Amino acid sequence: MRDNWYKSDLEKTRLDQAGVDESVVDAAVGAFILEAIAKHGHPTKVLCNKDPLTLKHGAYMTQLFPKSKWLFMIRDGRAVVHSVVTRKVTITGYQLDNPRQCLEKWNTVITNMDKQCQEIGPERCMVVYYEQLVLHPERWMTIILDFLDLPWDSSVLHHQDFINKKGDSGIRVSMKERSSDQIVKPINIEALTQWVGFYSQDVLNDMAEIAPMLSTFGYDPELNPPNYGQPDGQVVNNTNEVQKNKDFWEIRAKQLVAQMEKRD
Structure with a gap:
């Protein structure tokens, strides 16, 4: 407005x-x-907003909230667009039937967000790579909480235990949130490379030109599948558990939806 x-x-x-x-x-x-x-939400000393597009107005928002700090979460744009398209996430300006256009749109948006983060400055805007957070959650959550001047709490490594739990420690999620079926699971690497095989060959051939910000952020636009690094041992165990018990997690996701429908 x-x-x-x-x-x-x-x-x-x-x-x-x-x-x-x-x-x-x-x-x-x-x-x-x-x-x-x-x-x-419940009253709390620290307020958090996780809308990824808020940073588009980061510099202005920082003027409104001079004590605010920002996490600029960067993810491989190919994985972002795959998630948006396959989950049918409606975002203004994205043509979900046109992956090439979505990649171009991602490139434009992420360019602006990078500019905003740089304008805010490193003391208040920290870059976090999604892949590294997933591969090494304890290391990166330690860095993140230190940046936010918050004490360490091991519960940040077990978010799935707090989904829709009653009380102040519970994490309320919406049944309209497209990723709700994923957050019931422990931290795992399944989602990192699900985009592989999604794009047509002509889009893959032009990837460096379509989304030059991939290279800017250190992703190889020609590497398919990508190599993001080796996960920590616990993440490997979590991934094995998720893969071996797909039926369990599918039921768990349906239970989550049922809980949310009952609550709403």
Whole structure:
């Protein structure tokens, strides 16, 4: 809404003349965002928003919330688009029937987010690679919590134990969230390479030109399948457990959906 107002010089002039200058608009936007985040969960000292596209407005949001810190989560764009398309995640501007266009859109969005993170600065915006977080969760969660000035808690390595659990420690998830069937599982590497075999050969041949930010972030656009590194032992065990007990996890995901439907 704010962006739409300020795209028009006439609208901005009208607001200014009515006494609704930028300081008033910023206060209103900040209050709206704060209420939305603070009131949708249990009271807590630290508020968190995980919408990955929030960083598109990172520099402005940092002005509104001067104590905020940011995690710029980067994932292989080929895996991102595969997830968006196969899970039918509706995002404005993405043509889900056109993987090439989605990759180009990802490249544009991630370029802007990278610019925003650099503008915010490394003291308040830290880059985290999704693949490395999955492969080495304890190492990276230690780094992340230290960056956020939060104490270490081993529960961050066992998120699946808190899904829809009652009380302040429970993690409320939405049945509308496309990845809800995944988060019931312990940290595993299944999702890292599911995109392999998804793209047509012409898209693979043009990958470096379609999504140059892959190379910028250290991904080899020609390496298929990719090599993200070796997982920690516990992650290997988790992955083996998930693969050996597919029926169990499928039932667990259905139970989660049933819980959410009953709650809603």
